Amino acid sequence: MSERLGPYELLSRLGSGGFGEVHLALDAEGRTVAVKVLHPHVAADGGALARLAREVETMRRVGGPHVAEVLDASLEGARPYLVTRYVQGRPLSAVPVPVADLRLLAGGLADALLAMHEAEVIHRDLKPANVMMTEGEPVVIDFGIASALDTLSVTASGAVVGTPGYLAPEVLEGRSAGAEADVFSFGATLAYAATGRQPYGQGPASAIAYRVVHHPPDLEGAPEWLAPLLRECLATDPAARPTAAQICARLGVEPVSHIRHVAPRASGAPVRSPSATDDLSTREWRPGQERHRRSVEESRARHRERVRRRWLIGSGLFVSLLAAAARQPLPEVALFLLAAYTLGVMSDAGVALFSRSPFRRGRLVADLISVAGAVGLCFGLSTFFSTFTLALFAGTALVVGIVFLLSA
Incomplete structure (x- = not known):
């Protein structure tokens, strides 16, 4: 049985990380989103939550096809959560490596890195597990969370801020870290995808951290066009690493600004749906505001109505x-087909007439138009096309329809 959290209906648990559990959910419009519910020990850290709340306004400015945008956040109450775009796929850490289309992966990761840094967001935990692969394209998830929650109390509570082997040397040594640390993580992640091996080997976290600080990465097997860039990204000195814009230029990625221009929502402002004009406004749920949102049931009813209209048009x-096709050789068959279709559609219209559906008026209009359209189209087609041509069209439409139904 599904569970509700604010305006979201949690459908299934997708996984768990250092900061929270991720759930597949439906928003108030009936669309799938990913809801990250923060762990209790993270939720208990008031300072970390306050910092995350400040960072969310910056995080939601990050946009583009290669990042999972932050859509919503509610950091008050017993179960604080973040909502992001749901990305269907598998993490880079779970797909076969070396990756087949390495150029596509490198370009997508570089684009995501530029999108984050243009919005002044530092990921701080970029690694294969935080790169979702969908049809060969990478999408970076969980950006900004590790950076916002990197406090002593959270770390002491058990959350691991970053992964050895993908954390930059300055992070491991406790020095101040900026965008250059993400460039290092980018290089390590891409090196793993290119070689199929961890760039600093395996073993205890302390041993891996020592190699990151004192040894060069293992880049054997990396293609010649990529190896020099990886070495620069994995330089021990942060100043020697290229910027995200320079990486995009080296890889031939067209620099396109993905910054989402969002206006801050005034305190107490009503919640607006993501389909509104101000699509990118953070939609934070507060008790008593559910009435401003469509229910999941209403969203499903709208979806069923759209499917019904498409089926009506197709049939x-x-x-x-x-x-x-049957009008010339078999006029009785043509008349029977039109009469049967009309009867079926009018029966549907009668059901709509006595239903309480909010879409009944539109349903009646669509039914009447479909009947008139089918009759008119029949006579028009039989006037301009031969019986053989029409039979060929009908057979093709039947095959396409069957294939479509089977694939769906």
């Missing part, structure tokens, strides 16, 4: 093709 086109 009307198919029936009109069949009737037009």
